[in-house]
Amino acid sequence: MTEFISSKSVRLDQELASKLNIARNQVINLIKNGNVSVNNKIINKAGFNLNLGDKITISTPQISEIQSEFKADFDIEIIYEDDDILVINKPINLTIHPAPSVKEATLVEWLKQNGYTLSNLAGQERAGIVHRLDKGTSGVMVVAKNNESHANLSKQLSTRDMGRIYLLLCDLALKENCVIDRAIGRHPQNRLKNAIISNAKPSKSAFANILTSQNKLINLVAAKLFSGRTHQIRVHLASINRHILGDDLYGFKSNSAKIGRIFLHAYILRLIHPRSSQIMEFKATLPSEFYELIGKEFDKEIVDESIKADILCDIFNDISNWMYYN
Template identity: 35%
Template sequence: MEQHQWTVAEENRLERLDKLLTSFNEDWSRTQVQQWIVDEHVKINGEKAKRNYKVETNDLITLVIPEPQELEIEAENIPLDIVYEDQDVVVVNKPRGMVVHPAPGHYSGTLVNALMHHCKDLSGINGVIRPGIVHRIDKDTSGLIMVAKNDRAHESLVEQLKAKTTRRMYKAIVHGVISHEYGTIDAPIGRDKKDRQSMTVTEENSRDAVTHFTVLETFKNYTYVQCELETGRTHQIRVHMKYIGYPLAGDPKYGPKRKTLDINGQALHAAILGFVHPRTGEEMLFEAPLPADIEHLLTLLRSN
């Protein structure tokens, strides 16, 4: 079990307990925190807490995170676009609409379910829910993702991500016409206090985030861009492009609700992935062509 303790600061006085706890870690959802409170994994000054409790200055909050439930994740014979594979790593071109790993509401049909059928040996570092998964891309983002087949490879790839030595380049269609050729967005990202399921640029409880972008093509009301991640925060490109006034086309969470391009999600594709092979030390670089739906949008925009 994992234990955390915090002393409530004056500035957080009278804030709801569940809301305050979700602000401490961007990976904790409001629903998850509320369940921890109901299950008595959260104490206030050593006593049972209520999720709507309004904290007082100097309250001692104790959270004991229970061990994750070991679920039986079934291998499923789902076709995969394998770009590269050897004894250590697999590089997959994930289609739009596929969830990367099982989660509430998505225990089947995920990339992990498919990988478990395709590979009999995946790293166990992330446990039964996320075997082999080193990094994620959103459900409605297509493109390249690297997967570790053993713990040694997993540790190497994670270290490369932390050291910012991997290459992760995305192609996207955004609203608006960007007038300059390239730019860098250096703005910290954290959970949105008004919507705990969304991320936003904020100084509070945030982590550094840097995105570099290059304009590839401009149209009447849209721009085709390439974005390179220096960091890998949740929804980073989607949040950063919205922050500078050019939200992704089709994005149901961060884009405009009307007058957008409809492709069942954001027009975002993980096109280029590069890393050093964990066993050989060789520099590996892979590229996945744009999916047909984004190619179709570009054709329409060019014709107009």
């Protein structure tokens, strides 16, 4: 059971979508299934008007195991686990949740097949999923093991109390550290891509140069997200003519098949524990192929020093004077 107080006079579905950070159709399903009460009365109407101070209660059944035609026969590194959250180091080429177009086992299926208890605020197909990483992106993710944790972590995403820092390799150095504040929406001609589109969803990222390779051809860049759009880092970089190594979808010009992956890794995740309120920081070790390429192009000792968590977090503490793109 999850409870919170309405912060303003607004439609019930709008308040739930905002508080839980889930899609509107998922909110509507919760309401239609009788899982939402306002002031202890079940409400089945998505457009129900809330008043400031109304008590909203979400009661959802435990997730039942669903048989999948795909066997999740792979391993995932567990960074941290307790009764409320699971933090993993997601490998590349792993889709987060099932969809009609996905013909292989996903992270959600791996979680279920390995017996994890998961939240179901976002529905069974997205059980436990608070935020996502692209299929080709590796790195740290937090999974919610109950609905209270899911609601709390979702709120942290919307209030930016949850911090995420990525490492990437790109083909051109940034002119200087920068903030890109450009709305992102579906690409009008290519359904596989997103693009910068006026009046689409607000999207903000910050990028910092870390190191440039000795031959000046590869650059190690850190990125921090202030929103969570699909392909956000990739779209924002492409908008300033920078491309992640291996990312031919967004304009990288080289032999992507030979490179073998998109060199984007979710490196650091900071959050407030949903039960203890303790500030926690998790780091996902760089994959071997990422580190091997770094070793060929950079001095490893300098890299290791430059990507220490405290150093990277300090870089993004004050971005007020960075170059600003909007």
